[in-house]
Amino acid sequence: MEQKKSFNLAGKEEFEYLMEVFGRCTDDYLFLLDLDKDDYIISRKALDKFELPSAHFSNAGEVLENIVYAEDLAALSEDLEELKRGDKTEHNLEYRWVDREGKIVWISCRGVVIRETAEGSRFLVGRITEIGVKRKADNVTGLFAERQLEIDYKRIRREGRKKRGTLLRIGVDNFKEVNERYGIETGDSVLKMIAQCIEQVIENERCYKVDGDEFLILLEEEDAQEARKKYHQLRILIEEERREQGYQNFYTISSGVVGFSYEESDFERLYNYSEFALSVAKRNGKNCSYVFRDEDYESYMKSLDIQEKLRYAVNHGFQGFEVYYQPIVSAETERVVGAEALLRFFCEEYGMLSPGIFIPILEESGLIIPVGEWVYQTAMRQSMEWQRIAPNFRININLSFIQICKSDVVSGIMASIREVGINPKTVLFEFTESGMISYDDSVQRLLDVLNENQVKIALDDFGTGYSSLAYLKNLRVNLLKLDRSFTSKAVANDFDYNLIGHIVDMAHSIGMGVCFEGIETEEELQKLKQLRPDFIQGFYYGRPVDRQKFYEQNLKIYECA
Numbered sequence: 001m002e003q004k005k006s007f008n009l010a011g012k013e014e015f016e017y018l019m020e021v022f023g024r025c026t027d028d029y030l031f032l033l034d035l036d037k038d039d040y041i042i043s044r045k046a047l048d049k050f051e052l053p054s055a056h057f058s059n060a061g062e063v064l065e066n067i068v069y070a071e072d073l074a075a076l077s078e079d080l081e082e083l084k085r086g087d088k089t090e091h092n093l094e095y096r097w098v099d100r101e102g103k104i105v106w107i108s109c110r111g112v113v114i115r116e117t118a119e120g121s122r123f124l125v126g127r128i129t130e131i132g133v134k135r136k137a138d139n140v141t142g143l144f145a146e147r148q149l150e151i152d153y154k155r156i157r158r159e160g161r162k163k164r165g166t167l168l169r170i171g172v173d174n175f176k177e178v179n180e181r182y183g184i185e186t187g188d189s190v191l192k193m194i195a196q197c198i199e200q201v202i203e204n205e206r207c208y209k210v211d212g213d214e215f216l217i218l219l220e221e222e223d224a225q226e227a228r229k230k231y232h233q234l235r236i237l238i239e240e241e242r243r244e245q246g247y248q249n250f251y252t253i254s255s256g257v258v259g260f261s262y263e264e265s266d267f268e269r270l271y272n273y274s275e276f277a278l279s280v281a282k283r284n285g286k287n288c289s290y291v292f293r294d295e296d297y298e299s300y301m302k303s304l305d306i307q308e309k310l311r312y313a314v315n316h317g318f319q320g321f322e323v324y325y326q327p328i329v330s331a332e333t334e335r336v337v338g339a340e341a342l343l344r345f346f347c348e349e350y351g352m353l354s355p356g357i358f359i360p361i362l363e364e365s366g367l368i369i370p371v372g373e374w375v376y377q378t379a380m381r382q383s384m385e386w387q388r389i390a391p392n393f394r395i396n397i398n399l400s401f402i403q404i405c406k407s408d409v410v411s412g413i414m415a416s417i418r419e420v421g422i423n424p425k426t427v428l429f430e431f432t433e434s435g436m437i438s439y440d441d442s443v444q445r446l447l448d449v450l451n452e453n454q455v456k457i458a459l460d461d462f463g464t465g466y467s468s469l470a471y472l473k474n475l476r477v478n479l480l481k482l483d484r485s486f487t488s489k490a491v492a493n494d495f496d497y498n499l500i501g502h503i504v505d506m507a508h509s510i511g512m513g514v515c516f517e518g519i520e521t522e523e524e525l526q527k528l529k530q531l532r533p534d535f536i537q538g539f540y541y542g543r544p545v546d547r548q549k550f551y552e553q554n555l556k557i558y559e560c561a
Helices: 012-023 044-048 060-065 070-085 146-159 175-182 184-202 224-244 267-283 294-315 355-365 368-387 401-406 409-420 433-438 441-452 469-475 484-492 494-509 522-529 547-560
Strands: 029-034 039-042 090-098 104-115 122-130 164-173 206-210 214-219 252-261 289-291 321-330 336-347 351-353 394-398 427-432 456-462 479-482 513-516
Touching: 012 029, 012 044, 039 060, 060 070, 070 090, 146 206, 146 214, 146 267, 164 175, 164 184, 164 224, 164 267, 175 184, 184 206, 184 214, 184 224, 214 224, 224 252, 224 289, 252 267, 267 289, 267 294, 294 336, 294 355, 294 368, 321 368, 321 547, 336 355, 336 368, 336 547, 351 355, 355 368, 368 394, 368 401, 368 409, 368 427, 368 547, 394 456, 401 441, 409 441, 441 456, 479 494, 484 494, 484 522, 494 513
Parallel strands: 252 289, 336 394, 394 427, 427 456, 456 479, 479 513
Antiparallel strands: 029 039, 029 122, 090 104, 104 122, 164 214, 164 252, 206 214, 321 336, 336 351
């Protein structure tokens, strides 16, 4: 039933003025919709965010269609039709608008229908609230929240009284474990206690609680070193509180420190810098502080850009990726018997990237899984082609432990061997010794399948990591590869020379081969050959090159013979 009570409404001009006045007292948008004439008035500040012709316009339905999210138009239209028919007198709907930047904004729109007079026009009067907007305060700690920090920062910047400042971001380490083990109430008590400690340390400065387990402190005058001092004071104070409470749970705090100029730093950029600074502190081992540096952030952003280029390459036929090959030589005959397949990546912006740069990015992003599959398929096909020239030519392929632990690489390898038709005895997969830290059932399963199918296994960079003999027993390795950082010392040092000699003897005694890596000079070659390795690899015999150059430098002689 339509509300019968009439209302002596002021003229629209007066009402528009009153809306503007009251609109300054709230973050909401006040509105009036003439249901009969399709006239619309809204708080003027709405024009800053939404593409509206003015604060007072006609043809409301047509105009609003341009800012209401398309999928929500039907529900809004149905609700308004019920109001116009008099089927109901209240409007209460949550739906989406689209702002000037094309971003979706969730709103709560509530209003009531009133009459100007008993026989006059009907109006829907109410307010619009952005329900996705950030909170200004935190109910757990009693601190202001991120939105208030943004307001305060912009006010200080606008006033121009302060030139420089420092933003200190505090994060609770292991907070997830505290919540999971002791419950959310305990987690909340930890946040309250930290907030109280912060307020003791910062004195007259203001602290803000952001989502999750992080706090932001705006230090208006102090520099980065003073901010770090406050962090260390806070850490000591928190430790004292935990000791008094009997160490009921375990957590520490890390901090990111960003010094800035109000003239040069907008809020969003400064906020992102503080997030980055705290994440670096946590990556550096937690319970520590990191001061923001432009060069570190630029390097980080470059790595993100490279990641996107790698992702694009994967999704476009592995464009930019190429497999290079480095010769592996028989120590006895000094003839090339195989090659190690090595991944390379080229893009126009950065040129040929070092594997030390892009491979960690592939691993961190998980892109190493599709790229690794492409590498071993490409290398096997190439090896098959070269086997027509040099029978029994062997190919060595590196495997990342990310591939092993996070994908079904076992099935992929065996399927590729069958598809290519290569003799599995001529395929060898290399694992880095340091990767054995993550040794688990998936690793053992892969190694068991490779051994059962006569695919060879090498332990790469032996001597640079943990060098546990248990690996040799459990893995049933076919080949040990000794890194240059290990073998180069043996040329000038008798102890290292004798040690490598014993490693070679041990490996041979249990049926393993040995490959010396990184041989670069005639002197190194002649001295180390006396230790009886099975294979030699290094710049002395050839650098990694593309397939055509490898053929011309190493295999053309076989074709001509």
